[in-house]
Amino acid sequence: MGAGIILSLRQELMVTGIIFILLVMNVGVAELKTAVILKIVNLLLLANVILGCFGGPESTLFSGMFHTNRLIVFEKNMLNLATLIVSLTAYDWLKGHRQVVEFYMLLLATLVGFFFMISAGNLLMFYLGLELSTIPLAALSSFDLQKRQSSEGAMKFILSAAFSSALLLFGISLLYGATGTLDFAALSVRLDGSPFQLFAFILILSGFAFKVSAVPFHLWTADVYEGSPVPVTAYLSVVSKGAVFFVFIQVLYAVFKPLAINWYNILMLLSVLSMTVGNLFALRQNRLKRLLAFSSVAQSGFILAGVIGSSRAGEASVVYFILIYIFSNLGAFGVVSLISAQTGRENVDDYKGLYANNKGLSWVMALSLFSLAGIPPTAGFFGKFFLLMAGAGKGNYVYIGIAALNMVISLYYYLRVIKAIFMDRQEQPIGKLTIPLLPNIAFVVCVAGIMLTGVAGWVYEYIYSLSAGL
Amino acid sequence: MNLSLLVLVPLITAVAVLFCSGLNRVRWVSLAGVTAQLALALGLLLLYWRERGSGNGAPMLFEYRYAWFPALNIWYHVGVDGISVAMILLTAFVMMAAVLVSWKVEAMGKEFFVLLLFLSAGAYGFFLSLDLFTLFFFLEISVIPKFLLIGIWGSGRKEYSAMKLALMLMAGSALVFVGLLGVYYNTDATGGVSGVGGPHTFDWQAISQMHLSIAVQRAFFPFLFVGFGIFTALFPFHTWVPDGHSAAPTAASMFLAGISMKLGGYGCLRVAVFLMPDAAREYSPIIIVLATIAIVYGAFATMMQKDLKYINAYSSISHCGFILLGIGMLTQTAMVGAVMQMISHGLMTALFFAAIGMIYDRTHTRLVDRLGGLLKVMPFISTVFVIAGLCSLGLPGLSGFVAEITVFMGSWQRTEGMYRLATILACASIVVTAVYILRATGQTIMGPVKDPHYNVLTDAAWNERLAGILLVAGIVAIGVAPYWLNDLLTPGVSSIMHHVGKVTMTK
Amino acid sequence: MPNSACIILIPLLPLAGFVVLGLFGRRYFSRFAGVLGTGVVLVSAVLAIWVAWQYFGTCLADGYCRQTVPVRFTWLRVSPGLSIDMSIIFDPISVMMIFVVTFISLMVHIYSLGYMKGEERYATYYAFLNLFTFSMLGLVLAGNIFETYIFWELVGCSSFLLIGYYYDRPTAVAAAKKAFIVTRFADLGFLIGILILSFYAGSLDIRTLIQRLVQPGSQLGSITTASFLGISMLSWGLGLVFVGGAGKSALFPLHIWLPDAMEGPTPVSALIHAATMVVAGVYLVARLYLVYVGFDHFEVLHVVLWVGAISALLAAVIACTQTDIKRVLAYSTMSQIGYMMFALGTFHPVGEATTLGYTAAMFHLFTHAFFKALLFLCAGVIIHRVHSNEMQDMGGLRKALPLTHGCFLIACLAIAGIPPFAGFFSKEDILLAAWDSNKPVYYIGLFTSGLTAFYMFRLYFSVFWGRPARAGGAQFGAGGGHHSEGSGGRHSEGSGGHHGEGFVGRHEEAPFTMKLPLVILALGAVFAGWVPFSRLVTYDGMPQEGHGIGVFAIPPVMVALIGIGIASYLYRVASDRPERAAAAFRGMYQFVYHKFYIDEVYLFITKRVIFNLIGRPAAWIDRNIVDGMMNGLAAVTAWTSTAIKRLQSGKVQDYALYFFMGIAGLAVLFIYIYS
C-alpha cells in the first residue's frame, strides 16, 4: 500500500519536495547567487518533468478523495512542462528580483494545488486544491512590489477570487444540502435536474468560469494579466487555465452527467460570449499583455466548444489543444517577457520594426501568434480544428459558424502584431537583444512544440487513447 | 510516382534557402528548386499519360494514403487525375516564372523566396489532396505567406490590402470549414468505405460514393461554394482582388492571380459540385447570375481603371467569372471550359503581371497615362505585354480563346432562356475586354514615347526573358494545340459530370 | 485532283514565314526579310495557281465542280457530337479565293520590297504580311465554320497590327483600335450566330451544317419553328452571321473603321482593305449561301440586299466629296463591296433556273481585287512621290509618272465599268441580277455606278491633269493635319532615304519592284473580265450558260460615261468650277463631307453612353458600395468593440457586480425561461 501511495502521489510529492529543498536553501544556506539559484531550480524542475513522465498505476486513495489515472498523469506532466518553460522564460526578470526562492516556493505551491485539484475525488479536495492554487497566485501577481499596477492587479485578483470562491462554496453547500454528499462518485447518482440543484450547479460553474475567465466572469483577467509580472501572467494564462479546464471536464463529464442537457446549453452560451467579447476587446488593445489577455478569453471560448462536444473526441481535443496552447502562449509570453525585462516596453507600437534587429524573437513571436490564430501548419490549426469539430458533433452548425467567424476576427489582431513586427517602422526600434541560454531553450522547445505537435498525428492519437469522454 | 515529392521539394528547397548565405546563392538555390518542381510536374504528366495509355482507368492515379489521425478517420490521402495534373503543371510554370522575375528582390531576399516556395508547397498539396481535411489544411496554409509577401514587399496601401486579403480569404476558409464539418458529420463510413472504420469520413472518393441527403446538400453547398468562391473572386466577395493584386509584389501577384484564385475554382468544382450535385443543380441559377454579374461588371469596371495592375486585377474578376459560369452551367463542355479557363487565365494573368512588374521596375509607374511608346524602348517586354493582352481578349491561337470558346459552347447547351442570356452576356463581355485591353496597350505600348527618360531604359534581362518565354510557351501550347489539354481534362470532368448526371437519373 | 500535301502547304508556308521572321527577323536577317517573306508567298502563289488550274480543269472536264474536303483533323472536341476541326474545303469559291489572295498578296509583297525599303521594322512588317496571308488563306479554305471564325479573328488581329504599324503615330494607333473593336463587335454577332446554327444543326462542319439546315430534317423543324421575338432562330442565326460579315466588309453602319484604316502603309491598304480581307464578309455569306436561300426564308436576304445597296450608294456619295486620295479609294471599296453584297441579296428561289447574283458577286469580287489593288498601289507611288495624300498637293503628275498614269487610268476605266475592262462584265452581271429580282435596287446600282465613274475620274483628273501642284506640296502636306500621311514620322524614318529631295526634276519614277506589280495588275484589270465565271463558279457547282452582252449593257455604260464627262468638265483643267459646284449645295456638301456625321454618333454612344453611363458607375459602385460593404463590416465590428469597452471599467466592485449578475442571469435564463 505504501509504495502504491508513493507511486500514485509521486508528482505531488516531488513538487512538495522541491518546495522543501527551496525552503532549506532559503533558511539554511546563506546568500547564493541568484543566477546559481535559478540554474539549480530549473534543473530540479527539469528532473521533475522527466521523472513525471513514467506512467503510474490507476488508483483511488484516501477513500476516494484522491484518484489518478493515465490521463491525469499526462495532464500533470503537461503542467510540469509548462511550469518549467515559464521558469525558463522568467530568467531575465528573476535575475533582477530579490525573492527568487520565495517566488518558486509560491509557484510550486500553486502547482501542487493544481495537482490535487485535478486528482480531487470530492468537492472538499477540489476546493482545497483550488484555494491552494489561488492564494499564492494572488501573492505572486503582486510580486513587482514597487509597481502600482502589480499591486492593483493583485488586489483585484484576490478580491475577485475570494468572491468567486465564496460563491462556489455557497453552491457546494447547497449541493451538499441537496444530496448530502461531497463525493464525486456519490454525487453523480443523486443529481436530478431540479431548479435548486441547477442553481447550485450554476454557482459552482461560475467558480470554474471565473478561473478559465469565461465571459461574463472574465473581467478580472485583463487587469490582472496586465498588472502581474509577465511570467506570472504566462503562468496564469496557461497553467492555471489548463488545470482548471482539466478538472472542469472531469467534473462535468463524471459528476454532472445528469445535468448534461442543461450545461450543454449554458456552456454554449458562455462559449459564444467568450469568443465574441474576448475578440471584440482584443481588437483595440495596444498593450500587448492586455491583448493576449483578451485573446486568452477568446481562446477559452474555443476550448469550451471542445468541452460541450462532450464526447471522447471532445475531451481529447481539449487536452490536446491545451498542450498546444502551452507551447503557443508561452512562446508569445516568453518573447514579451524577455523584451519587457530587457527594455521595459510592452506595447504593440514598441514592437514596430522588431524584425530589423531581432529576427529570431520575431519568428518565435510570429509562429506563436499564428498558432494561436490557428493557421496551418502550426499546431494551433489542428487544435482549433479538432475543438470545433468536436463542438459540431451535436450538429449545432450555427454555433460553429459563429466560432469560425470569430477565428477570422481574432486573426485580425494577431496580424496587427505581425504587421507591427515585420512591416512597420519607427524611429528607435528595439535594439539587438541578447537571449540568455535558458530562455533560448524555452523558445526552442516552444517552436518545436508548435511545429510538431500538430503535424505529428500520434500526439493526438495518444491523448485520444487516454481520454474517456462523457 | 510519389506525389508527396511535389510538396516536399519546395519545402526542402525552402529549408535549403534558409541555410544559404548570400542573396545570390539564395536565388540560385530557389531557381534550382522551382526547376526541380517543373521537372517533377512534367514527369508527372508523362507518367500520367503512360498510365492512362496502358489502360489504367482508375479515377485517381498514384494514390497514397497514410492514416494521419485515425481516431477521427482523417487521412493524408493524395492522388491525381487529369485536372489535378493540369493544375500542378500550371503551378510549376507560374512558380518558375515568379522566381525568375523576383531576381532583383534585394530587401530580405531570403525570406521572400522562402515564403514563395512555401506558397507553392501549399498549392501543390491542395491540388493533390483527396482528403477534405488535407485539402483544407493546404488551402489555409497559403493565406499567411500571401499576407506577409504583400505587407512586406508590396507597394501602395500594402498593409491595408494585405490585411483585407488575409481576412477575406480567412472568412472564405471559415465558411469552407463549416461546410466541411457539415459534410463530415453527415457521412456514414461505418462500412469502412475509406479504409478504416470510424463513423464519419473526410475521404473525397468515399463521400462521393455515398449519397448525401438533399437536405444536407441544400444546407452546406452554399458554405462550400461561397467559401471557395471568395478565393476565386465570386461577386460580391471579390473586393480583395483589386487591392491585393495591385499592392502585391510582382511574384506574389503572379501567384495570387495565377494560382491562388484557381484554388477556389478547383474547390468549387471538386468539393462543392462533385460532392453535392443535387444542390449544385438547385443553386445553379444563382451561381449563373453571380458569375454573369462578375463577368460583365468586372469588365466594365476594368474599362475605367488607370493603373495597369488594377486593370489586370479587375479583368481577373471578369475572367474568373467565366470559371464560375462554366462550373455553374453543369454541362460537361462548360466544365472542361472552366478548367481550361483556370489554366489559361493562370498563365495569362501571370504573364501580364510579370510584364507589368518589369515595366514598373523600369519606369516606376503603372499609370496608363504616364506611360507610352514602350515598344520602341523595350520591345521584348512590350511584345510579351501585347501577347498577354491578346490572350486575355481571346485571340485564336492563344489559350484564352480556347477556354472561353469551350465555356461558351458548353453554356449554350443549356437551353433555358436565363442561361442563354447569361451566355450571350458573357460573349458580349469579350468585346468590352477588347476595348480595355486595346486602350491599355495603345496608351502604354504604342504611341509616342511619353517621357524622354524612358529612352535610356533597358529591355528585359535574361531571367525576365526566360520567364516571359516560359509563360508564352504555355499559352501558345494550349492555344495552338488545345486537344491534348482537352483529352487530359475530359476524363476527370466527365466522371464529375457522370456523378451529377447519375444523381439526375435517380431524382 | 491535286494532292492534299501541297494544298496544306499553301497556307502553311506563309505561317512558317511569319514564325521565322517574327522570332528571328529583327535580330538575324533584317536585310533579307523582304526577300524571304516574298519568296514564301511566291511559292504558295505558284502552288495556288497550279492547284486552281488543276481544279478548274477537272471542273471543265467533268462538267460540274465537285466540293471536296481533302484535309481534316480534329482540333478541339467540344462535345461528343460537336468538334472544331482544322479542315480544308475545296470548291469553286475557295479555290478562286486562294488564287486571288496569294496573287494579290504576292504583288503587294513585291511592291513593298521597294516601298518599305529602309523601314526600321522592315522584318516585322513582312512577318505581319505573312501572318495576314496565312490567316486569310485559312479563312477562305476553312471547312469548319468555327475554323472560319478562328481565322476571321486572326485576320482581324493582323489587320490591327498592320494598321498600327506606325505605332508611334497616335492617329494610326487610334485607327487600329477602332478597326479591331468595331470588327470585334461585329464578330460577336458572328459568334452567336455560329452558336445558334451549330446548336440546331448539331455540327460545326460547314458541309454537314448546310446539309442539315437545308434538307428538311429533324433539327429543321425546331430551328424554323423555334423563334425569338417572332423571328425564327434560323433567321437569327443567319442574320447574326451576316452582321459579322458586314463588320468585316465595312458595310453600313459598321463601315466607320475602314476610312481610318488608311493610316496603315499603302500596300497594306491595297492588300487588306481593298482586295482580300474586306471581302471576307461577302465570302462568308457566299459560303453559307445555300442556307440563306435554302428555303423561303428571305427576310435575311432582304436585309443583305438593302444593306448592300445602301452601303454602295452611301459610300459612293461620300467618296465624291473626300479629298484624301486613300480615303476616296476606301469609300469606293466600300461601295464596291456594297455591290457584291446586294448582288448576293438578289435571290431567286432555288429550284428556279439560276441564282445569277451569287456568280455575279463572286465575279465582281474577283475583278475588283485586281483593279482596286492596282489603284491603291498607284496611289502608293503617287504618295511616295508627293509625300502627301491630299489631292490638292497633286496635279499634272502624268508627265512625272507615265506608267502609273497609264495603270491608274486602266483601273479607273475598269471600276467605272467601261467595256472591255474587267469591271464592266462583273458589274453588268450584278445589275442584271438586280434587274431580275428587285427594280429599286437596280436603279440604286445604276446611279451608284454613275457616281463611281464620277468620283474615280474626279480623282484621276485632279491627280494627273490640271495645274501641277506647288513644289512645296510636301511641306504643305506636312501642314495638312491628320489627313496627310506624309505628316507623320513615316517618311522621316521610312523610305525617304532615296526620295528625300522631293520629286521636282526627278526622272526615275519608282523602283522596279514597285513598277512590276503595277503592270501585272493592270493586265489583270484588263483581262480578268474574260474568265468564264458563270461556267466555273456557281452556288451548286453546276455551270450556267453565260448570257451574251446585249442591249442590257447599254444604260450602265451610258451612265458611267456621263459620270466621266461631268468629272472631266469639273476637274480636267484646274478651275474654280468644283468650288462653285460645292458652294451651290453647301449644306448638303458639308453634310456629306463629314460622312453624314456617323462617326460622331458612334463617338457619342461610346464616350458618353458606355463610358459615362456604364463604366464609370460600375467602377464607382465597386469601390464604394460593394467594397464599402466589406469595409462596413469591419467598421461595425470596430464600433462595437469601442461601444462595449465600458464593461471593463477597471473597478473591481463592478466586476463583482457583473459577476453575480451573470450568475443570476444564467439562473433565470436556464432555470425558468429556457427549461
Added chain:
Amino acid sequence: MSQVPLTHILFVSTALFFIGMYGLFTRRNMITMLMSVELILNSVNINFVAFNRYLYPGKLDGVFFSLFIVAIAAAEAAVAIAIIINLYRNFHSIDVEAADEMKF
C-alpha cells in the same frame, strides 16, 4: 432546536450571504470589502453545519468542510491584507475607487 425548521436557518445564512455581497459591492474601503467576504464565508459555514446537523447527521462532512473553510478564510484574509498593505504603500490609499488605473 427541533422546533426551528431548517428553512429558517437557511434564511439566516442566505440573508447573511447577500448582506455580505451587498457590502462587497458597495464598501469602497478594501478592508471593509474583506469583512464582507468574511460574512459571505460565514453564511456558507452556517449552511454546511446546518445541513449536516439537520439532514445528514450520519457523517461529519459538513462540519469538516466548514472547519477547512475557516482555516482557508484565515489564510486568504492574511494574504489579502498583505496585498492591501502593499497596495497602500504604492497608492497611499485603500479606496478601491482609486485603484482603477488599468481599464478598458
Added chain:
Amino acid sequence: MSASAVVFYILAAGILVSAVLAVTSRKIFRSAIWLLFSLTGIAGLYFWLQMEFVAAVQIVVYVGGIVVLIIFSIFLTQQSGKDLPVPVRGRAVLSALVVGAGFVLTYLMMMRYSFRPAGSRVAVASVGNIGAQLLSTSEHGYVLPFEVISILLLAAMIGCIVIAMKTKPENK
C-alpha cells in the same frame, strides 16, 4: 414556542442586524466591531446547533484571529479615523436591487426544494473523534486535506512575508 427557538430567533436577529450594520456603518472601527458581534453570534448559533467544536474554532480563529488582523490592518492603513467614503450612488442602488432579487430567487428555491433527511444515526461532533478523523487515512479520514491545507498555510505565510515585508532600499 420553546425557549431554544426563542434563543435561535434572537441569535438570528442579532447576527443579521449586526451584519447589516457592519456593511453599512460609516465608521470603520464600528463596522469592525459589528462584524465581531456578528461572528460571535454565529458562534452562538453553532453552540445552539450543538456543534461546540465548530463554535470554538469560530471564536478562536475568527474572533481571535481574523478580526484582530483586520483591526491591525486598519491601524496600518487608516488615516486619522475619518469617515469611510460614501458608496457610489448608482452602484449602491443597482447592487441593492440585484442583491434583493438574488435573495428572493435563492430563498424561494430553497423553500421549494424538499430536503429529505437521510439516516437517523447521529455522529457526535466531539473534539475526540473529530481529531481522530482528521488524522485517519481510513474511511472518513481527512488526513490528505489536512496535509494540503498545511502546505496552503505555509504558502500563505511565505506570501504574506514577501509582500508585506518592508522592502529595503535597492542600494543593497
